[in-house]
Amino acid sequence: MTSPAVRATVSMSLGVAGAVSLYGISFGALAVASGLDFWQTQVLSLFMFSGGSQFAVIGLAATGAPGLSVITAAGLLGVRNGLYAVRMSSVVGPGFWKRLLAGHWTIDESTAVAIAQTEPRAQRIGFWLTGAAIFVGWNAMTAAGAILGDALGDPRTWGLDAAAAAAFLGLLWPRIQSRQPAAVAAVAAVITVLTVPTAPAGLPVLIAAGAGVVMALLAERRHA
């Protein structure tokens, strides 16, 4: 009944879910350190459920950025999930409630595991198992981190502020392995350094994002 392909999918799903969930501890602890309370932290993991956007919220909230900037940055970081959803639509298949739940669990990892499989059955199992396991693990570890974070006191003593920087670098790293995205990242970084002292809190990130898109469009026109 269970083909080798399905067994490999299950092991990949659980491996990815385990690693990501562990990292939920640092999200929980950092969120509390950024000034969120336990339930604000948990609501992000329960409903937003997208690591990059969640880290953007706590990172920007800590700098005192206005709500609109926080929402825009989190929303833009979530755009890729919408594209994953289009890709996963045929894997998930029809059914309102099924698609609703699938939508909630459509993230980097569930999509990546599904795409990595060749058999349709393995793709379905990869998507659902990875999504479900990360949802449970990420939320449990977020709670653990939020409770632990409260007990830790000053987050800087433990280097939790540096952990957030490294977390963003870890999310960025696999995406800058070719020249064009690496150039976009470099330009975005320089623009941020230049705009942080002059632009209002929260805006530098959005300016950098806009500049990145303009760069990509210009590069496209040159190649066309």
Place this chain on the structure above:
Amino acid sequence: MTLWTTILIASAVVLGTKLLGYLVPARVAAHPRIQRISDVLTVALLASLVVTQTAAIGSAIVVDARLAALAVGAVLLRIRAPFIVVVLAAAAAAAALRAMGWAA
């Protein structure tokens, strides 16, 4: 806007984007230009957030233990260390530098 309002609206926007993807006809979103813009947007935002988390305190650019910690993280990513190891090592590096009094 209170922090709660921000959190709830941002969550609704991110969740709504995922759900929207299941309503869009595949040929629209599979357009190569849409894919590229989405990739670039993600890269630029993450790169910018790396900088603010590493070097900003409010509206000042500050070089402190976080930069050294980020370098440790980069080396570990380079040698393909697992994500959780990268995050924990960066935290440990910053904590150690501060405990020794070598960096703020």
